[in-house]
Amino acid sequence: MSVPAYQPFSPLGIPQKQQEKTQYSPWNPMGWYSSVNSYRQRLNLPNPGKFERLHFETKDTFLTNYIFDGAQANIIKELSGNFHVQHQFSLGSQVAPPMYNFMAGYTTERTMMQGTMDNDTNMNGTIRHMWSPSSMTKIVGQFTNTPGHSMIQLEQDYIGTDFSANVKAMNPSPLEFTGIYMASYLQSLTSNFAVGSEFVLQRPTTEIEESMMSLVGKYTGKDFVATAQFQGVGVVQATYYQRINEKVDFGVELNLAAQGGRREAVATVGGKFDFRQATFRGQIDTTGRTSAVLEEKMAPGFSFLVSGDLDHMKGQSKFGVGIMLSA
């Protein structure tokens, strides 16, 4: 009599069957999920990208994040491959007082931590951690000495093969269930078309509750990206991004708001030019505002920045010069 080979996890010595897909009849509801899933896998759709980066390509040709006024100096010190500190001085701005900002950042493959503190002892901190390639958590905190101005934001991202989902909570209070809660989902429908939706719930106090929903669509072509976002209250935002060649990108944005008999629309055109030694961004919109930022890389680790902003309708202008040193 031969002794049966030892089979782990098999009671009564019955050899366990290899896990294989059970074939369900098409009318059996138990099989609908797996058949939808296998159909979905066969389509082989790409990931549509993150919801919050929906307008990213267009916004990157604009200079909203790059414009400054007054004089600015940035000193970046790379202390090692994954640790850097930055000192930022700004002076002579028309809108902000003179400021000093210190930043420390630590990055590894999966974790990113960054903290900034300014001379008014306001602290901003960000922690981002990737649990797996598809799951990411982000915590953003803002701490001030002014009571009621501190805030914290918790965020969880899930990136699937053909969809992205994100939930966010700003200033959540589990005791009274107040705060701002957001959930968004973006799904690829064909290899270049994706649709998505975002739901926002605002509960600043226990009495007031407000919710908002928006629908988005994104079409990605060979060298262009078109997006549209419809918000329930009559707000439409449409963007178009076109890559002219590897050095020149253009973006257009149209914002329409029709609320309570008042209609407003603003269109913005921006262009980004990458030269060998410089990056130039220019932007003009229908309110008569033109702005431009030039970043000239004079030498390795040394950049010179010029920024200008002219509002022809209001007759306001802002200019800035800056240097950036990195070592």
Next chain:
Amino acid sequence: MQDSTKETIMKVVDVSKQIVHWGFIPFVIYLGMTRSNPRPSLLKLISPLA
């Protein structure tokens, strides 16, 4: 929930807020100084030009 419990929770939240406010950047610098490769020297961190 009792008012005293609520007060305790508020106090704990306040204290931990202060700890994060002042302790987060030193913590990031500590991580950067001890866990990065190659380990940077303290002089490089402090002096503005080195």
